[in-house]
Amino acid sequence: MNIRYCLPVCCLLIPLLGWSQQANVNLDYNPQKNTENLTPFSASLNSPDVRDDGTVTFRLRTPEAKEVRLAGVAILTALGTNRPVPFQKGEDGIWTLTVGPLRPDMYAYHLNVDGVTMADPNNTYAAFTAMPPYSELIVHGDGPAYYDARNVPHGTVTRHVYHSDVTKGERELYVYTPPGYNRSNTYPVLYLLGGSGELPHNWIYDGRANFIMDNLLAEGKAVPMLIVIPNNQVVHRNHPRHAELTFEIFEAEMRKHVIPLVEREYSVRREPKGRALAGLSMGGRHTMYVGFNSLDLFASFGVLSAGDVNAERSLEKFLNDPDVNKKIDYLFVGQGAGEAEGRMGARCVALHEALTKHNITHEYYVGGHGAHDWATWRHLLYYRFLPNLWRKH
Numbered sequence: 001m002n003i004r005y006c007l008p009v010c011c012l013l014i015p016l017l018g019w020s021q022q023a024n025v026n027l028d029y030n031p032q033k034n035t036e037n038l039t040p041f042s043a044s045l046n047s048p049d050v051r052d053d054g055t056v057t058f059r060l061r062t063p064e065a066k067e068v069r070l071a072g073v074a075i076l077t078a079l080g081t082n083r084p085v086p087f088q089k090g091e092d093g094i095w096t097l098t099v100g101p102l103r104p105d106m107y108a109y110h111l112n113v114d115g116v117t118m119a120d121p122n123n124t125y126a127a128f129t130a131m132p133p134y135s136e137l138i139v140h141g142d143g144p145a146y147y148d149a150r151n152v153p154h155g156t157v158t159r160h161v162y163h164s165d166v167t168k169g170e171r172e173l174y175v176y177t178p179p180g181y182n183r184s185n186t187y188p189v190l191y192l193l194g195g196s197g198e199l200p201h202n203w204i205y206d207g208r209a210n211f212i213m214d215n216l217l218a219e220g221k222a223v224p225m226l227i228v229i230p231n232n233q234v235v236h237r238n239h240p241r242h243a244e245l246t247f248e249i250f251e252a253e254m255r256k257h258v259i260p261l262v263e264r265e266y267s268v269r270r271e272p273k274g275r276a277l278a279g280l281s282m283g284g285r286h287t288m289y290v291g292f293n294s295l296d297l298f299a300s301f302g303v304l305s306a307g308d309v310n311a312e313r314s315l316e317k318f319l320n321d322p323d324v325n326k327k328i329d330y331l332f333v334g335q336g337a338g339e340a341e342g343r344m345g346a347r348c349v350a351l352h353e354a355l356t357k358h359n360i361t362h363e364y365y366v367g368g369h370g371a372h373d374w375a376t377w378r379h380l381l382y383y384r385f386l387p388n389l390w391r392k393h
Contacts, residue, residue, distance in 0.1 A: 022046075029141075032137070048123060054104070056100050056139065057098045060120070070087070074370070078107055105375050109135055109137055117132065123137075128199075129202055130199055150211075160172065166257065172231060173231065175227070175266065187224060188390050189262060191276065191277045195284075198280075212378065212381055213386065216387060221386075228258070234246055234249040247286065272327070275297055275299065277302075279304065280305055281306055287302065288351070301331045301332065302334070302385045303333045304377055309347055311351050319360065325360060331360065333362055333364045334367070336366070336373070
């Protein structure tokens with residue numbers, strides 16, 4: 001882990017030097033690089049300040065604080081530690097921490113101030129989920145990454161709000177249609193799910209699924225498809241019976257509302273071989289326990305950073321179906337290479353081993369530099385899952 005503290009004299013130069021851009025004018029690949037010597041709108045300091053060499057400086061003005069630390073699984077994984085990293089306080093009350101160099105990527109992080117976890121108040125790139133909000137660090141490379149907006153044809157993301165008789169309220173889902181979407185054609189559909197605490201828009205803002213798909217299509221590496229991102233939060237995540245209730249409720253939501261809405265509003269294939277179900281973490285478990293139980297609906301699956309150490313018991317019907325290889329077109333199991341995948345990685349391995357034992361055709365892949373975080377899930381989406389979906393295997 002490479003961590004450096006700025007000397008107090010650096011803090012004294014802040015008014016003279018200026019800091020970050022974060023202008024939010026264009027969808028820049030390097031939005032946190034200092035290019036205009038301006039602080040973010042409504043911020044008192046520039047944080048984070050990302051340099052071309054991959055080093056990053058965080059700053060926080062809080063003179064009365066006793067301790068400030070950098071926290072969050074994604075950023076700590078990138079730094080090679082599992083312990084929050086302390087800032088150093090300057091004489092002017094500004095706390096400062098410089099880390100890196102980091103690989104070009106996007107990293108979620110929090111600040112911890114005297115035991116209180118918070119988003120970086122100077123960073124305009126923040127994400128909100130079904131959990132408290134966090135900040136986004138964007139470490140740029142020499143040009144736009146595979147998940148950035150590039151000068152290529154772009155698809156359209158549409159938000160649908162609908163009433164659910166299953167959850168007894170108003171719900172939402174997002175639909176990505178590829179560039180040149182034409183109702184005279186019929187498209188396959190990927191239903192893409194988030195993890196615990198994720199909301200549908202997180203696959204757009206954190207996962208960059210639409211830009212990833214745009215770039216793959218421009219590179220000729222993927223089949224044009226619709227990507228539907230429903231809300232798979234159907235029970236309070238802290239409900240004591242969450243694991244018992246969620247799968248049955250979500251299957252009902254998919255059958256009664258999500259799939260009918262999509263097939264009513266869009267020109268899509270309506271048979272199992274034209275539908276895929278995939279998800280990360282909890283969404284991967286929904287893929288297993290709902291998707292594997294619904295081969296009348298889906299024929300392709302992506303299980304990202306998920307699995308089950310008791311797969312032999314929990315997936316007994318699926319694993320012992322003698323015709324399962326005839327019913328499935330593509331089954332992908334993927335996880336990050338970072339050690340912090342930990343318990344989730346063990347679940348992936350157990351699922352892979354159970355599928356192998358029962359001779360069920362699938363692809364198992366470990367890749368990227370992330371762990372149980374968006375760096376992994378973006379990587380899996382771009383490098384393996386989407387390019388192989390609806391291809392001959």
